[in-house]
Amino acid sequence: MNKTFEHISHAFEAPLQNPVLIFSLVLFIILLSPIVLRPIKVPGIIGLIISGVIIGPHGLNWLEKNSAITLFSTIGLLYIMFIAGLELDMNEFKKTKNKSLLFGFLTFIVPISIGYPVCHFLLGYGVLPSLLISSMFATHTLVSYPIVNSYGISKMEAVAITIGGTILTDTAVLIILAVITGVSQGNIGNEFWITLAISFAIFLFIMFGVIPRIAKWFFERLGSEKTSNYIFVLSVVFFAAFLAEIAGLEPIIGAFVAGLALNKLIPHSSALMNRIEFIGNAIFIPFFLISVGMIVDVSVILKGPQALIIAGTLTVVAIVGKYVAAWLTQIVFKYSRGQRNLIFGLSSAHAAATLAVIMVGHKNGIIDENVLNGTILLILVTCIVATVVTGNASRKVVMDGEQDEEHTDVVKEKDENILISIANMDNMEPILDFSTYIKSKKCSYPVSIVSVVKDNEQAQLNMSKARKNLDNMVRYASGSETSVSISATIDLNIASGVARSAKEVSANCIVLGWPSAANFMDKFVGEKTESILNRTSANVMLCHFKKPFISNKSIIVFAPPMCEAEFGFEYWLEKVVKLAQELSIPITFVVDERSAAAIEEHLVELKNSVPVTFKHYNAWDNLQGLKAFKEEGAMFIFVSARNGEVSYRDSLDGLAKKLDRIYANENLVLVFPSRIENAHIDVYEDVEAAPIFRKISKEIGNMFNKG
Numbered sequence: 001m002n003k004t005f006e007h008i009s010h011a012f013e014a015p016l017q018n019p020v021l022i023f024s025l026v027l028f029i030i031l032l033s034p035i036v037l038r039p040i041k042v043p044g045i046i047g048l049i050i051s052g053v054i055i056g057p058h059g060l061n062w063l064e065k066n067s068a069i070t071l072f073s074t075i076g077l078l079y080i081m082f083i084a085g086l087e088l089d090m091n092e093f094k095k096t097k098n099k100s101l102l103f104g105f106l107t108f109i110v111p112i113s114i115g116y117p118v119c120h121f122l123l124g125y126g127v128l129p130s131l132l133i134s135s136m137f138a139t140h141t142l143v144s145y146p147i148v149n150s151y152g153i154s155k156m157e158a159v160a161i162t163i164g165g166t167i168l169t170d171t172a173v174l175i176i177l178a179v180i181t182g183v184s185q186g187n188i189g190n191e192f193w194i195t196l197a198i199s200f201a202i203f204l205f206i207m208f209g210v211i212p213r214i215a216k217w218f219f220e221r222l223g224s225e226k227t228s229n230y231i232f233v234l235s236v237v238f239f240a241a242f243l244a245e246i247a248g249l250e251p252i253i254g255a256f257v258a259g260l261a262l263n264k265l266i267p268h269s270s271a272l273m274n275r276i277e278f279i280g281n282a283i284f285i286p287f288f289l290i291s292v293g294m295i296v297d298v299s300v301i302l303k304g305p306q307a308l309i310i311a312g313t314l315t316v317v318a319i320v321g322k323y324v325a326a327w328l329t330q331i332v333f334k335y336s337r338g339q340r341n342l343i344f345g346l347s348s349a350h351a352a353a354t355l356a357v358i359m360v361g362h363k364n365g366i367i368d369e370n371v372l373n374g375t376i377l378l379i380l381v382t383c384i385v386a387t388v389v390t391g392n393a394s395r396k397v398v399m400d401g402e403q404d405e406e407h408t409d410v411v412k413e414k415d416e417n418i419l420i421s422i423a424n425m426d427n428m429e430p431i432l433d434f435s436t437y438i439k440s441k442k443c444s445y446p447v448s449i450v451s452v453v454k455d456n457e458q459a460q461l462n463m464s465k466a467r468k469n470l471d472n473m474v475r476y477a478s479g480s481e482t483s484v485s486i487s488a489t490i491d492l493n494i495a496s497g498v499a500r501s502a503k504e505v506s507a508n509c510i511v512l513g514w515p516s517a518a519n520f521m522d523k524f525v526g527e528k529t530e531s532i533l534n535r536t537s538a539n540v541m542l543c544h545f546k547k548p549f550i551s552n553k554s555i556i557v558f559a560p561p562m563c564e565a566e567f568g569f570e571y572w573l574e575k576v577v578k579l580a581q582e583l584s585i586p587i588t589f590v591v592d593e594r595s596a597a598a599i600e601e602h603l604v605e606l607k608n609s610v611p612v613t614f615k616h617y618n619a620w621d622n623l624q625g626l627k628a629f630k631e632e633g634a635m636f637i638f639v640s641a642r643n644g645e646v647s648y649r650d651s652l653d654g655l656a657k658k659l660d661r662i663y664a665n666e667n668l669v670l671v672f673p674s675r676i677e678n679a680h681i682d683v684y685e686d687v688e689a690a691p692i693f694r695k696i697s698k699e700i701g702n703m704f705n706k707g
Helices: 002-011 019-040 044-055 067-087 090-095 097-124 127-138 145-152 159-186 191-223 226-246 251-265 271-295 298-302 305-333 339-345 353-365 369-400 400-406 424-438 459-478 494-502 520-525 528-535 569-583 593-606 623-629 654-660 687-706
Strands: 418-422 447-452 483-493 511-513 539-544 552-558 588-590 612-616 635-637 668-672
Touching: 002 019, 002 191, 019 044, 019 127, 019 271, 044 271, 044 369, 044 668, 067 145, 067 251, 067 271, 067 668, 090 097, 090 251, 097 127, 097 159, 097 226, 097 251, 097 305, 097 552, 127 353, 127 369, 127 459, 127 494, 145 271, 145 369, 159 191, 159 305, 159 339, 191 226, 226 251, 226 271, 226 668, 251 298, 305 339, 353 369, 418 424, 418 459, 418 494, 418 520, 418 593, 418 654, 424 447, 424 459, 424 511, 424 539, 424 569, 424 654, 447 494, 459 483, 483 494, 494 511, 494 528, 539 569, 539 654, 552 569, 552 623, 588 593, 588 623, 593 612, 623 654, 654 668
Parallel strands: 418 447, 418 511, 447 483, 511 539, 552 588, 552 635, 588 612, 635 668
Antiparallel strands: 539 668
């Protein structure tokens, strides 16, 4: 009994040594901190940092800063930078690169301009220590980025320029650190600059010239190996961090660059992105935040007035410098108060790069113990300030609807319903991915998946197979956290079953697999696709996916004259833009002059950031001429029309069969726009009469207007 008691008491001796107990404690903190602080509306990030202070070496000493904690916290820090680079909208970044450069310059030069005189003249430090400390003020760590991500505003322009400015200012500071260290050691010379320039150039070549090609090959060959894909991505992150260290930079720069290098290869709504974010937000990033708290020594305020004065001065200068930079950015770009606070909140936290600067400076004897202790307190205060400000600013931006100003949807999609009809399971995974990419992120409705079984003697057996296939689709959808609803139904024919299911869920868009060769009976009673088009008025998209989406370098859209007059025009155009954003590829529209003007006008309303080009084509009665626009590695989207609609022409008859011969091995989508204004199919009881009803209504309206 005594031995058991001794064993238990030894296990709980501080600091804890049992790895199972240590990991359990950390997991309990990660679990309970957000729950405990939620009622008082304090962000969970603050709880994690404060928990680190309490259980760390300078608190209760339950955990020591050992190699295991250091490893997990390093992974968490790299994860934050990697996700920031991965989720950066590259098209938006290119669009706002000048703004990012200006903000990066302001958030670098303003804190240094304020910090150097304070350190040199007020605190009495020499030139090198003052320059090192003031450069530390210019750094910031995206500690509060998960808050922005959770509010769904990570793609706002204000967020994009802050992330872009992070890499610029941190890179500049870390180069200054290398220079100051070299000066203190007497190593500065031509050889130093040549070595730094060459190593940095080699690093960029490997990251942007070699890694994307290897990653693309890997994802194309092993796209179905979900675990291998994640391990590969993690390997790239740490390899990039190591390369950056070899090049004389900090590992965080390498992790961020890894995110940029893989940005175009990992769609934001994909299962792989979901796994990356889930594991990072569940384990590694919280570990990093706890470790930040563990280095904080609150007792520094008890070490005499000098330590307290230095700590207070450093903290005030750090906050003021970042606020002034955000304020100047607001004035220059005419941002709102909420956007300014968002920039300030994201850029005011000092942790990773700050620690790197100060620890290297202390190790080389450039700064003293007071600055080290003051910096530790600065980290705690700025992380808390950044978290509170970012949370409040994100909430205000969302409540004020400012995120909608950045990405305006002309077609309101909160009530969007997408229906997928299962026919051939071999091609269903890419069709579900496609539907996930184009689905509005504002819509809370699940993607509906239906399997229609013919009412014959094999119906019961086929229903069993259909339910099994649907279960497989649910499991696949869970990988990307895509919400789906499934149903299997029996009907006299497939077309009527799909039409009835679409009516039941008020589908805006029906996504189908590519039609197979029709047999004699199909031709006699009407082919399934044509029959579905006649029975519904929703947008219909036929999908023919033969290659991984990652192999596509661009999207080429072919739209006939007067396509802009169709009710479904805005809907399919926005879906094409969403798809291009997810895949990070440009769009080329092959249209006539009038349609090009209409498309361009609508893209302006959307505040589109995807690169778009137009190629004019007027001989639409000769579809063979469209082969001249075929490009290697492109996804082809053809816009057709139902018989009798404004943009319909005889050359569009049997378009699916014609395209199947020309684009047999390509990724292809055939779009039939909606023929009713609100894109739902349940407005008219008789959908066949809908076009006639619409034309009569227009004529009556014109008569009244003339009268």
